[in-house]
Amino acid sequence: MKLTLALAQINTKLGDVEANLAKHLDYIEQAKAQKADLLVFPELSLTGYVLQDLVASAAHKPTGDDPIFKPLLAASKDLDLVLGFVDEDPRHRFYIASAYLSSGKVLHVHHKVYLPTYGLFDEGRFFAWGDSVRSFDTKFGRVGMLICEDFWHASPPYLLWLDGADIMLFSSASPGRGLNDKDKLESARWVERVNKAYASMFTSFVAHANRVGYEDGLHFWGGATVFDPTGEELAHGPYNEEALTLAELDLNQLRRTRSRLPLLRDERTSLVQKELSRILSRD
DSSP states (O other): OEEEEEEEEOOOOTTOHHHHHHHHHHHHHHHHHTTOSEEEOOTTTTTOSOOGGGHHHHOOOSSTTSTTHHHHHHHTTTSEEEEEEEEEOTTOOEEEEEEEEETTEEEEEEEOSOOOOSTTOOGGGTOOOOOOOOOEEETTEEEEEEEGGGGGSSHHHHHHHHTTOSEEEEEEOOBOOOBOTTSOBHHHHHHHHHHHHHHHHTTSEEEEEEOEEEETTEEEEBOOEEEOTTSOEEEEOOBSSOEEEEEEEETTHHHHHHHHSOHHHHOOHHHHHHHHHHHHTOO
16 A cells, blocks of 8 residues: 655744635645645644744634634545644643544544743743643554654654554654754754654654744744655655655555564563653652
């Protein structure tokens, strides 16, 4: 089975959900024209990143009667979608969220579990923490989603792997920071290196969609990537410009790679559980 995956690295308008929706629908049409099966957008793609006091007004429910999600759910009848938004729970807590839409339905919503509050980041002041990391079933197999800081920590991708994810979809609004000796942003170099490592260690497909543009003094660098279960790069989007990047995933490669390199078979989860219990029980 083969999957044509598209990654949309877009610039968004801060707080202008209607304008961002229009851009989503345009990229959906572009992806459909290129025969994509699944289209992934960046973190907070419907709202912009530095929302602060705009958080509540930018929130939308991932339901068919919501004016923003209604056309997106309709569009998902032609191709699956992953998009970023602000979710609100019944007690009016707000989350950085990603939704997976397929065949007119919401299959899964992930709430960002790690909210950075260091350096230039201040997410913990405005958003609640997510409290679950789970894989879910799609027409292409089992998938897991993470948002930016989530995959800067080793545990969420590891949990997705143990929970059956063969395709990991990462989205981010990653600001550019630092330059190395090859004139590449240090943040881009680090993200690409760690995603390649996850693909290799977890013998899974790993795709990353990052936004572009400038917002409130922050520069977002784009550079979408897709890695196969051996860690080989299948696609790489350009830096610093909007683009639609496509890659064909041969899902049969999962069997070939894991037959040769049975890391999943040999993973000792009971050992991990035992040692975590010991560590967490220390006085």
